[in-house]
Amino acid sequence: MIVLKAKNIGFCFGVKRAINMVLKEAGDSRQKVYTMGPIIHNPQMVNILKEKGITPVDDVLGINDGVVVFRTHGIKKDEEESIKRKGLRSIDTTCPFVKRVRKHALYLKNNGYKVVIIGDKNHPEVKSVLSYLDNDGIVLQEPLAIEAKKIGVVSQTTLDKGTFVNIVRELARNAHELRIFNTICESTEVRQKEAVDLAGKVDMMLVVGGKNSANTSKLCKVVQTVQPRVYQIETADEINPEWFRGLQNVGITAGASTPDLIIDSVERRVKNF
Ligand code: SF4
Numbered sequence: 001m002i003v004l005k006a007k008n009i010g011f012c013f014g015v016k017r018a019i020n021m022v023l024k025e026a027g028d029s030r031q032k033v034y035t036m037g038p039i040i041h042n043p044q045m046v047n048i049l050k051e052k053g054i055t056p057v058d059d060v061l062g063i064n065d066g067v068v069v070f071r072t073h074g075i076k077k078d079e080e081e082s083i084k085r086k087g088l089r090s091i092d093t094t095c096p097f098v099k100r101v102r103k104h105a106l107y108l109k110n111n112g113y114k115v116v117i118i119g120d121k122n123h124p125e126v127k128s129v130l131s132y133l134d135n136d137g138i139v140l141q142e143p144l145a146i147e148a149k150k151i152g153v154v155s156q157t158t159l160d161k162g163t164f165v166n167i168v169r170e171l172a173r174n175a176h177e178l179r180i181f182n183t184i185c186e187s188t189e190v191r192q193k194e195a196v197d198l199a200g201k202v203d204m205m206l207v208v209g210g211k212n213s214a215n216t217s218k219l220c221k222v223v224q225t226v227q228p229r230v231y232q233i234e235t236a237d238e239i240n241p242e243w244f245r246g247l248q249n250v251g252i253t254a255g256a257s258t259p260d261l262i263i264d265s266v267e268r269r270v271k272n273f
Contacts (some may be wrong), residue, residue, distance in 0.1 A: 126139055
């Protein structure tokens with residue numbers, strides 16, 4: 001069986017940067033290191049970091065010393081304020097592309113636009129951006145008409161282009177003025193495009209990444225448009241040999257927060273069939 005692996009695979013720029021920053025801090029610092037929520041959406045990597053003393057927490061209520069890390073997807077405005085109020089030292093690993101979403105959203109709000117964030121209202125990145133707008137914004141995951149004269153649009157960085165275009169098209173029906181910032185990050189776009197190309201050449205796709213990872217789920221969604229045989233797995237242990245019966249070739253891609261060691265172990269396992 002031939003195994004084809006996507007070229008753009010494993011940690012993206014933002015995840016690499018965040019992991020390097022937090023590991024450096026844990027190595028240099030004599031203080032405990034806490035991350036506000038999981039630093040990235042990959043449970044296996046978060047466990048590796050825990051073994052190095054880097055602990056995810058939901059809030060800073062019980063923390064009186066140590067270093068608090070703002071995670072890759074960004075934290076909420078009130079969380080940042082409470083960290084400052086407590087006088088805790090912090091490092092900010094928020095991906096610059098996520099900060100770009102926040103910057104454009106604030107610009108739109110300050111210029112009188114009704115801000116629409118296209119994305120998942122339960123995702124930490126969207127919650128973070130909305131909080132810096134003082135919750136004065138609308139989150140859309142599906143096309144919906146909005147009654148506002150001036151509408152300003154940003155998107156979650158890991159959104160797929162198709163969803164973005166469909167929702168913008170619907171907004172354009174009613175708006176007198178529509179200002180759009182396409183804030184889907186380039187790494188997401190490249191990875192999704194490559195995954196679709198690869199999926200068209202193989203009998204089955206494996207998408208490796210955290211079940212809680214938005215960009216991994218989106219990869220599955222776009223791959224399904226050309227290849228219905230797709231399995232999302234977190235580790236090689238989830239692979240079922242039955243999936244491969246009678247297949248000639250298999251493609252592997254992975255989310256932006258999937259460590260190379262997991263991708264390599266998946267590839268090794270598949271090559272053994
Ligand atoms: S997927 Fe894009 S926005 Fe998200 S962390 Fe990676 S580089 Fe940053």
